[in-house]
Amino acid sequence: MTKITYEKPVISKITAGIPSKFGLPTRQKFIPDIDGIPVEMIMEEYGSPVFVLSEKTMRNTFAQAKQAFETRYPKVQFAWSYKTNYLDAVCSIFHDQGAWAEVVSAFEFQKALSLGVNGSNILFNGPEKSEEDLKLAIEHNACIHIDHFDELYLLIKVTRELDKKARVAIRINLDAGIYPIWDRFGFNYENGEAWNAINRIMLAEKLDLIGLHTHIGTYIMSANAYAVAASKLANLYMATHRKFDYWLKYIDLGGGFASKNTLKGAYMPGTETCPSFDEYAEAISNALISSEIPHENLPVLFLETGRALIDDAGYLLTTVLANKRSTTGRRTMVIDAGVNLLFTSFWYNLGVYPTRQLSSHLEESTIYGPLCMNIDVIRDAINFPQVKTGEKLVIERVGAYNMTQWMQFITFRPNVVMIDLERKMHIVRKKENLDTLTSLEQNPKR
Amino acid sequence: MKITEDIKISDNGFVFNSRTGDSFNLNPFALELMKNIEAEKSFDQIKAEVMEKYDIDDLSFEKDFYEFCALLKHHQIVLQDNPLDFK
Numbered sequence: 001m002t003k004i005t006y007e008k009p010v011i012s013k014i015t016a017g018i019p020s021k022f023g024l025p026t027r028q029k030f031i032p033d034i035d036g037i038p039v040e041m042i043m044e045e046y047g048s049p050v051f052v053l054s055e056k057t058m059r060n061t062f063a064q065a066k067q068a069f070e071t072r073y074p075k076v077q078f079a080w081s082y083k084t085n086y087l088d089a090v091c092s093i094f095h096d097q098g099a100w101a102e103v104v105s106a107f108e109f110q111k112a113l114s115l116g117v118n119g120s121n122i123l124f125n126g127p128e129k130s131e132e133d134l135k136l137a138i139e140h141n142a143c144i145h146i147d148h149f150d151e152l153y154l155l156i157k158v159t160r161e162l163d164k165k166a167r168v169a170i171r172i173n174l175d176a177g178i179y180p181i182w183d184r185f186g187f188n189y190e191n192g193e194a195w196n197a198i199n200r201i202m203l204a205e206k207l208d209l210i211g212l213h214t215h216i217g218t219y220i221m222s223a224n225a226y227a228v229a230a231s232k233l234a235n236l237y238m239a240t241h242r243k244f245d246y247w248l249k250y251i252d253l254g255g256g257f258a259s260k261n262t263l264k265g266a267y268m269p270g271t272e273t274c275p276s277f278d279e280y281a282e283a284i285s286n287a288l289i290s291s292e293i294p295h296e297n298l299p300v301l302f303l304e305t306g307r308a309l310i311d312d313a314g315y316l317l318t319t320v321l322a323n324k325r326s327t328t329g330r331r332t333m334v335i336d337a338g339v340n341l342l343f344t345s346f347w348y349n350l351g352v353y354p355t356r357q358l359s360s361h362l363e364e365s366t367i368y369g370p371l372c373m374n375i376d377v378i379r380d381a382i383n384f385p386q387v388k389t390g391e392k393l394v395i396e397r398v399g400a401y402n403m404t405q406w407m408q409f410i411t412f413r414p415n416v417v418m419i420d421l422e423r424k425m426h427i428v429r430k431k432e433n434l435d436t437l438t439s440l441e442q443n444p445k446r
Numbered sequence: 447m448k449i450t451e452d453i454k455i456s457d458n459g460f461v462f463n464s465r466t467g468d469s470f471n472l473n474p475f476a477l478e479l480m481k482n483i484e485a486e487k488s489f490d491q492i493k494a495e496v497m498e499k500y501d502i503d504d505l506s507f508e509k510d511f512y513e514f515c516a517l518l519k520h521h522q523i524v525l526q527d528n529p530l531d532f533k
């Protein structure tokens with residue numbers, strides 16, 4: 001006699017008056033494979049946890065972004081934001097598709113050079129540039145985006161000493177009608193500081209002012225904020241022309257497009273609420289084209305899009321270690337991937353899914369990482385089916401910032417695997433081992 | 447383990463606790479276990495029947511059963527002995 005399939009006993013309290021959020025379908029989504037390769041197989045080969053990157057998704061996303069802008073504006077240039085994910089394999093794919101490099105430290109600058117990026121195709125942002133860093137940038141003819149007056153005067157001094165010209169732009173902060181205003185970076189538009197900086201630079205013999213830059217923030221859900229920013233930069237662009245009879249070359253609107261992740265506390269999922277590339281492109285292009293700038297003098301539009309280009313391409317595969325009940329009866333689950341690997345879990349309600357159809361009965365659960373630390377919570381509240389230990393799970397949309405902001409803590413950082421267009425798997429960053437870590441240490445003899 | 451008198455269980459898995467006013471849903475297997483608990487069968491007896499009928503090993507079932515019992519206590523559906531009695 002064949003036996004009946006067992007299903008774990010479940011009792012769930014009925015809470016009247018609280019409808020399930022968004023009336024979401026009770027059908028549980030599951031992710032059996034990535035680009036056609038079964039999740040099980042990837043984990044057998046490369047262990048658990050393991051980050052997986054899809055080259056196909058990266059290329060498709062980039063192509064969508066590019067098309068959205070290029071069909072609306074004549075001159076567009078993306079610069080890959082290194083800090084978002086500076087694994088060589090990732091940067092190489094974006095460079096291969098024509099992106100320049102956007103870097104914020106000497107380390108990132110050198111990484112871009114080592115990948116064969118021409119120095120003149122590097123935008124050097126950020127408040128941290130030492131005298132040595134500035135020299136490096138000048139030697140390579142990079143575009144230096146000046147953050148503050150101290151940097152501007154240091155740069156004047158360095159160019160005099162080297163007797164070399166530097167190509168520069170200024171970072172501008174402005175009120176784009178959104179909160180918070182990132183006014184800690186760059187020169188302010190509204191109080192005239194940015195205009196003063198432009199005037200000072202135009203007087204400096206060895207500084208070639210070629211662009212205006214702003215980065216209004218990250219995960220900006222309002223396309224209109226970009227239109228406001230673009231118009232303000234267009235005003236400065238025209239003012240510079242009127243006063244100095246000189247056309248700047250570019251306007252750089254930075255990054256900040258929202259990825260489809262869902263912010264903590266958001267009522268609707270990010271897939272429903274985030275503007276598309278088309279909406280951002282429409283807002284920005286309209287603002288520039290309808291500004292006072294004559295068509296033949298329109299600047300090149302630079303974009304330093306980070307998270308929106310890579311988040312979707314990254315997955316973290318993980319294994320269930322334990323199921324528990326808290327003292328309040330709440331279901332909790334421990335998985336083998338913690339917040340040390342998922343910096344973005346502090347921001348987002350990351351999507352966690354099984355690899356196969358499990359029981360249709362979902363129970364509100366908390367998902368903990370494996371760290372022996374109270375803060376290690378991947379999801380405080382997620383409707384999840386019952387799973388046994390050893391069950392494989394997929395965390396999606398983790399391509400941005402996790403593989404750069406991760407922390408080596410308590411255990412090794414795992415393999416990062418990339419699936420190429422021919423569905424071949426490659427390790428693009430090896431799992432750490434004891435040697436990786438101890439090789440940097442020195443233990444004084446006593 | 448005894449289900450309290452305040453509990454009403456319907457055949458479609460709806461549970462009502464008239465003392466606390468709480469109501470609950472049971473999945474089919476949980477309902478079957480409740481019926482067995484109501485009938486005051488012992489754990490060993492229940493386990494034997496379950497193993498006979500379902501595709502499950504004894505340890506997995508034991509783990510699930512006691513987790514389920516802990517929830518029944520938590521929701522005051524079965525009587526809770528003094529947990530510090532260490533009987």
Ligand SMILES: Cc1ncc(COP(=O)(O)O)c(C=O)c1O
Nearest residue numbers: 081215218255256304305306307
């Ligand atoms: C100057 C600059 N450009 C681009 C980016 C990329 O931003 P995002 O990932 O939000 O697109 C950042 C991120 O903070 C940044 O500081």
